[in-house]
Each structure stands twice: as structure tokens, then as C-alpha cells.
Amino acid sequence: MPSNNSRDGFKVLMKLRPNEITDEKQPAFYLQRPKILTIYSCRHDSISSDVHLPYFKKPTSYPLDLNEGFDQFIFRQNKKSRLRKVEKFIMENEENHLQPDAHTPSGSGQTQNNSKRKVILCQRGVLTDIMQTPYHLNASTSNNKTFCVTKYCGVFHMQEQETITNFTQKDTYHQKFMQLCFSDDPNREPETDKPIDDNNLIFCIIKTSVKEFDLIYSAEIAGIVSDRKIENTHNMEEMNKLRFILTKQLNTNGIMGDYLNHRKCLRWWLQAYLAKTSDVCVGLRDQNGIVRTPVQIKRAEDIAKNRKWKPHVCIRFLHSVLKLVEKTMTQVDCPHTVYEFMYDSITRCIKFKVHAGKTDLSFLSDDYIRKCKQSASH
Template sequence: MSTESNTIELKIDKQFLTAQKFPYFSKPQIIGEYFVNKDRSIQIGRMAAKNLNDTPLRNPRGVSAPNFDLDAGFSAFDPKDPGERLEILQKWCEKMAPAGGRLRKLLHGAEFFTWRGLLTKIGAAVYAASGDTWRFRAFRIHGVVFMCEEETEDKTRKMEAQTDREKHMTYWGHKFEQYMTLDDGMDLPDTTQPVSTREEFATVIRTTLECSQSNRRQPLELFYSAEIDCLDRDGKYVELKTNKGDLRGWFWTAGAKSLKWWLQSFLVAIDYLVVGHRDDHGIVTRVSSIQTAQLQKQSQWYGGAAIRLISQVLTQLSDFLPNENQACVVEFGGGDGENTIRFSRCSEDLCDFVPEEFRRKFW
């Protein structure tokens, strides 16, 4: 690491990370579940969670192979606001502690507050493809480091330049979820309704990660939330994914989607994923399942390297923001920043993702 006045750079040493033993990571502890309604209000509990439609997996005699058209209903797609930040998770906090109080107590002692998606991006950076970028801001208040991702200029350009086909392919994963999920009391999914991502079921996780510095005895305590696609017959979480054809070749290489699938599931202790195998036209003709552990066993990447990189980044972040009301921006990739994660101090005024009302309510 090299330092200058208000900047620290963390070089990603893939050889070092892959040579280290898997860092200690406690089994994620579920401390809450909630459902987000279309108006983006939240309902505590799992009663509105979707159930897995496992018929395509069981495929009993007399039932033909699935023929799911993932492009159906594209014109009526109802997406959630892409500009949401930490609002939903903060609403959960306020629901759980309407009178406010000590924030660290509410978070079960955790120091870091974020979404699973950001942790996944940080971990995947160890095997990132050339040109990958991400950025987030961090702000320490009440002893908690709030981490909020924001769009990079590179991502904004890519979104603006999306082709019509790319927009359709983004929709396909959401449509697959509609084919594969059921409400309570339903035997078949209702695929005639418009697909909406404004409703979602999510879990709240508390876990412990080994600190990357041997001279620091305290482990890293994490609090984060993740959207859950559905529950199986035993009430366990299931992740739903789509892939063109079988899981083979490039799928297993370092930096490919298999690592991101594994990270997403590992961070929430999901045992298995259900995969819809589609063709170029978005037609799913086969559905299969794969154990999360199997993703790592068959891959050309090492999951421990990704988890250790998360540990390095969070350790550095905690040390970089030791005092209340300190803030920074953390950036990866792009231009001369290839394989470098840069921490730069910034004004707390740029961290409005922790509203003043929320700050006053907790201490």
C-alpha cells in the first residue's frame, strides 16, 4: 500500500490472495426478513415471500420439458427505481426500533452496514476483467460505517449505450423468476401479469469475518441485506439464475459469472441455485439445480481469495475512518487504476445516504 495526504491505495495481489488459507467467515446469521411492497414500504416477516415452483426440476412422467419464453411481457416491465440507495434497509431499522436508540445494539454489534451486492463486487474484483469499475462512498456515524455504492462514469456510459437486445436480456432473468415462483396456495405460476421488481423479499444478515491484519485482534462485524428469490419446500432460500446453454467452458473460468453466483449465495448461506438453460432467443428448455459448494469445486477461481479481498478492503476502511463523521470514496479500476482500490477522503456532505432524521433517531 502507498499513502499520501488524504489517499490510500490498496494493490490487489492475486498471487498472494490465492496462496492464503480461506479466511474465517462465520455462517451468516439471519436476524430479520422483510417484504418490500410496490410503494416501497416494508412488511416484516416472510409471509409474502414467493415459493419455488419445483415442478420443472422434478419433471414427473407425462410432463414435457419447459418452454419458457423469457421475452414475454417485456413491454409491460415495471422496474424499481435504480437510484435507490440504503433507504429500504434504514426503513427496516426504524421498523425494528421505532423509538430509536443505540445503533450498534440494533445491528447486533456490527460495524459495517451495506447491501450484499456491494460485497459481491468487492470480492469479485480479485478476478475482475479488464475495464471493470465500481465506486462507493463510506461514512462513519454512531460507530457504524455505512457503505453506499454509486454509479461510475463508465457504468453510466454503458447503460446509456445499451442496445435493445441488451435491455431484453436484462429482463430475461426477472421473467424466469416469475415462471419459477408461486404465491401461497398456487399450484402454477401466473405468468400473465406484468413482471415487476418493485416488490421483493429480503433477508437481513449479521456475520463475522477475519480481519486481514494480524496485529488487529477484533474481527470484522458485518450487517447487510440481500434480496431472496424464493423459498423451497423446507423454507430454505433459493437463488434463481439463467444461463445460455449448459454450465461449461468459460462459465468456470476466473472472472466469469460462476464466481459472482457463488459469492451471492455464499454470503447469505444459500445451499443451492436453480438454473434456467436458455437459447439465444430467450427460450428456456431445461431447468437444473447446482449446489453452491459445487460452483467452487469445479471452478478455476478460489473463493477464499475473494473473501480475503473483502476483508482487506473492510479492514483498510475501518482504519481509514477511525473517527465519527469521517467519510471517503472508494474506487476500483478504470484507466491507471487497474488492479488498484483507491480510498480518498471526502466531505460528509457528499454522504447524504444517511438522512439527518435517521442520524438523530439513533445514537
Template sequence: MEPKTKYTMELEDDDLYDLSDVDDQFKVKQIAGWYNKDRHGNYCKDEQYAKYLYLPRNMKEVSFDLNQKHEEDVYKPQNEMKESIDSILKWVVENSTDSEGMPKSPDADFVCYRGILYQLMCVPYENKDSLRVCAIKAKGTTYLCQFFTEQNRKDRQAQAENPDMAKFTKWGHKFEHYMVSDEPGKPPDATQPMSEYEELNIVYQSMLGPHTLIYGAEIDGLTKKEDLQDLYQAKLIELKTCRQNANNYSFCRYKLIKWWAQSMLAKIDSIVVGYRNDEGMVKSLEQMRVANIPKMAKGWSAPRCVVFLRDFLSFVKHVMKDATESDVFEFVWYPGESSYSARKLPPGNNCNFLPDWFQSWLVTVPEM
């Protein structure tokens, strides 16, 4: 019979955290590579899917209609909830070789998507969304994948059935269509068809305290053609929309923490914000330096976000120190709870997210 051991990680109050050494806690060591998703969401590596920021001369007065559509537009299903990390795993298989070209385990303690990391950073201040993470340890590396709680599923379904929420999502993608083009310096043509699946993903190798990480993150825009050849030096761009005249406290408390966490993990230089009205018209733009966002924070601390993620990864290592490749561990947190809980799932749990083709590749990787 499987042991029913349950582990917990307490969420401490802000004043109990030692934040003195945070500036040295997180560092992007290198950008290891990139990959794309094509118009239909298929993994590929093609420079044509890279997009370049185009800023209008007058950012204070623009007129972007986010309701504009094309009959060939491709949209993701509103209730799509993928529980996989297949794209970053494909990149790992293609790029993890030794000096003789033989397969080897990736040079990281953890492999995942950025999405898990930034959501974990926000946990100390989250009051709405639960977070469930499943983990598998193989050949010395722990792979992390988000799975959805029942509350997540109910919330996503409610959003899909709410016309306003569906509209806001589409507006965000349409804004990108107005802001980036296929060539540097070329004005975007927002009348052309768009696909919500197309994306450029950059793969990062980072250090967080004692932990090494490899993760993929979608990037909205580059600034010049040479950026793909030297992504570490590139000024990467994130694009966001926001309701104009939004409540300042709410904006600084709830939006900025997520914008900052997403962006700092991906070495984003600046966020271009499109301020829209309730009819979906963007009237003005602002370019916001990511490094300045923590100074605008209300009700949250950037250092604590970083320290919490570091401590969570230490918790995962502790819980899984004796894990085998057949073990799947679950880490769950719900708003209002004072601790993160973890347990090893029983066999037949339907949460083994490593696909057969990746497990076949793992067989060829020497033991650590």
C-alpha cells in the same frame, strides 16, 4: 483546510495470499429478520410478497417464453441508479433496541447491502467494472453505500439504450415469474402481471474474520411456508438464466464467480438455472448446489475472494479509525489498477447517504 491524505490498499497476487484458514473466515451467525418491497418498490413487511419455488417434474424439457408480457407489468427504469441504503436503514431503526426497548446502535461493525460485499469479493478478478464505495461511521458502526463512477454511469446508459441488454434484464425477471408462486406446491401462473419491484429481503448477521456485518439481500424463492419462521434452517433459492451452449470457460470464469459470491453471502442452498436460446425461450433447467461451484471455478479462487473482502474491511477500519459522523470517506478501484484508493471527501461532497430521518434516530442512540 481539509487534509488531502490518500490511502491505498495493494491487491496482491494469488500466490501471496495466505489462504490456509479461509474455511473458518466467514460464517452467517444468524438471520436477523426480513422485509419486503411492494409492487411499487415501497418498504413493507408482508408475507404475501414471499415466493415459493415450483420445479416441473421434467427439468430437461420445459418451454418458458420469456417475451410474454401483461399490460399491467411494472418495470424498473433501465437507467435507474440508486445511491442509497434506505431500506436496510429502515430495518435497523425498527429492530435496533435494547432490553428496555430503547434505541441502540446495531450489533455490527458494518451495515450495507449484499451487493457491495459480493462486488468487493470479485475485485481481484474483475476486468470490466469499477467500484466506488462511500462510508460513514456513526455510533461505532460503519455504513457502506455504493456510488457510481463516471464509467459506471456511461456503461449503464449504454445498456439502457441497447435493446438487447434491456431485453436480457426483462428476461431474467420473467424467468422468476415461471419458477415461483404465492403458495408452496402451487404451479406459477406466468400470464398474471408482474412487478420488477416486488422482492423479499433477508437481513443477515455474519462474521468475516474479526468483522461483524449486518446486510440485506434479495432472495428469489423459499421452498416451504415454514421458512419465514426459521430462515436460518430454510433452503433458500436463487434463480438465474443463461444462454444455452454458452462458452464453458467464459461461464466458469466470469458468471460463476458472481453467482457464487452472491449466493454464499446469503446462505443460498442452490441456484436454479434456466438455459435459454437467443429468442428468449427457456428449454431446460438445472439445479446447481452453491457448495459445489468453487470446484467448477476457472481463473478464480473462492478463498481469495473471501480473504480480499476481509482485508478490505480491515482497510476501511484503519482508514476510518478517527472518523466523525460528519466525515464521508470514498474508496475507489478501477480495473487494471493494482491498489484500492481511499480518501476523506471535502465538505459539501453530496455523498452523505444517511437520510435526515436516520440521522434524527442516531441522535437518540447512546454513544458507544
């Protein structure tokens, strides 16, 4: 529990000691295999079940200029609606995911017991930020990570802190690379001259578990590898059999040796792992945004091999943080109160601040709050 107060109003929860949290000798445990529950198409503020999956088409003509179309690029809007996809799924689904059975599903490889399971609703980005922390401890503003938690009806709701981003041209390279690699039809080449709207996205709602915690979260996906058109995206049994792929581009300026040792590659692997994605298409660009060499397709599982970072260390740290959040918020039951958790790389500690009652940080919608209350009463 809190050891002292800092001048910014935060209370220190835990000091992080590198040798302890990266200890590879501790018993390893893993996430239950992630399962897709549904897929949504998001266009600005609209969330729809009418989804048309993009199809991966490996580029054949080089160089690829990631600057093309920048003058027409529509940047993503910063909205306080990041948990809306998960809220929509919970509200529209007949199964009561907020009150899971006390027993762990058979075959999960995890201990079955009668203790109540804990439900976490969040975004993949929150999980990724937490899981990469053991290897991003050094003092740097880029290593500082903050997430907000509201506990209501026994359910933990976790959301990334709202930030204001000053976009640059380099921030468009990822979406341009995606456009060059995906088509609306497996039998057609990508349409690369259309304006890119970064507010048109596809998300999966995914469920997994780690020990006593059930995690339901949204994750943005890029597309699939398939030579046939997928007409029915409502059949989750078929959706879970698809081969998903994500695209990543990396500035090779200053990189020596294997580029997969770059610190970004840990995040690539975490994003793929959490989104049931088996492949990563990598484009190596120069500092001017030009990909001059053929893209490389990497199996996500191969990215994790022979690295300084270890998957089970990331997963163990996630579990430790979830336990810490649970312990800190034991007495909390309010749909508006927000606990702001932060990893401070300068002091190398996890700290928190309480925002009681309804504030600008409150993020649960009124409709969801009503659904949550109904589910808890059943």
C-alpha cells in the same frame, strides 16, 4: 495510506498484486454462518414486514420464452435509498446492534478478545463486489467497482454508488425466469401472464462476522423450496431453517465445457453464500432469450468445488478491504461525509476520494442519524 494523487482527485491506497491476493497457501478463515434477522417486502418506496414468500415450482413445459410480457415490464427505479432496509431494521429493533458486546459469540470459531468490535452496515452487493475482485482484476470497465462509506458513531455504513442504468430487453430475462419458477402458493402453478414489476422485491436482513467485523446487510431473495405454506414469517428461528433457492439464467452462446466455469458463477455463489441460500436453479438460454432444455438445480456448495477461484481467498480479501477502510477513516465521525472507494482495473489499485460534509453523495436518513446518536449515548 495514500501514496499519491491522481488527476481525477482520487488518492491511491493500495496496489493489487495478483499473486499475493490470490495466494491459496495463506491461512484460511471464513464468515460466521449468516443468520437471518428479519424479512421485508419492498414495493417501490414502501418497506413492510408483511411478507408472502414465493414457492419454487420447477418448470415442466419447454421451451421457456423469456421475452414474453416485455411490453408490460415495469423497470426498477434508481433510488438513493439502498440502505433503507438496514436502517429500518436498526431503528425498529430493541437490541442495540450498533454497540455489540466486545466478546465474539461462542461457537463462532473466531478468537475472543476484549478489543471493540467494528460494525458494518451495508448491502450484499457491496460485499459481493469486493469479494469477487481478486478474480476480476483485468483491465475492463465491468471490473471497476465503486462503493461509498460513511462512518458515524463508530459504525461504518457502506453503499453501492448510485448509477444510471439504460435497461434493455435482456435485462428483463432474470425477472421473467423468476416468474416462471415461483408461485404464491405451494399447491398452485406460477401465474406467468401477470405484468412484472421489478420494484416489488423481498429482502432479508442478515448478520454475519469476519474476524473483528460484524456485518449486517440487506440481501434480495427469490423464494423457498417447500410443499407447505409458510404463514408466519416473523418467526426467525423457523425462517433460518427454510431452504432458500435463487434463480439464474445464462446465455450459452460461446460457452465451451462446464458452464459453471463462467465468470458469473463466482458471483452466483457469493450471492447464495451471503444470503443463506442453499440452491441455485439455472436456466440455460440462447441469445434470443429461449430456454430449450430443462432447468438444472445446483447446490450452492457444489458450485464452489473444483473452480479456479477459492472461497477463502474471496473472504480474506474482504477482510483486507474492511481493514483498509477502517484505517483510512480512523478520524472520521460525520453522518454526511462520504469516502468514495474504487477499484480501478486499469491501474489495478484501490483508491479513494473524500466528499466532506453534506453533498449529493450523502445517504444516511435524518431519522437513522438520530437513532445512531441515541444508541451511541447508551
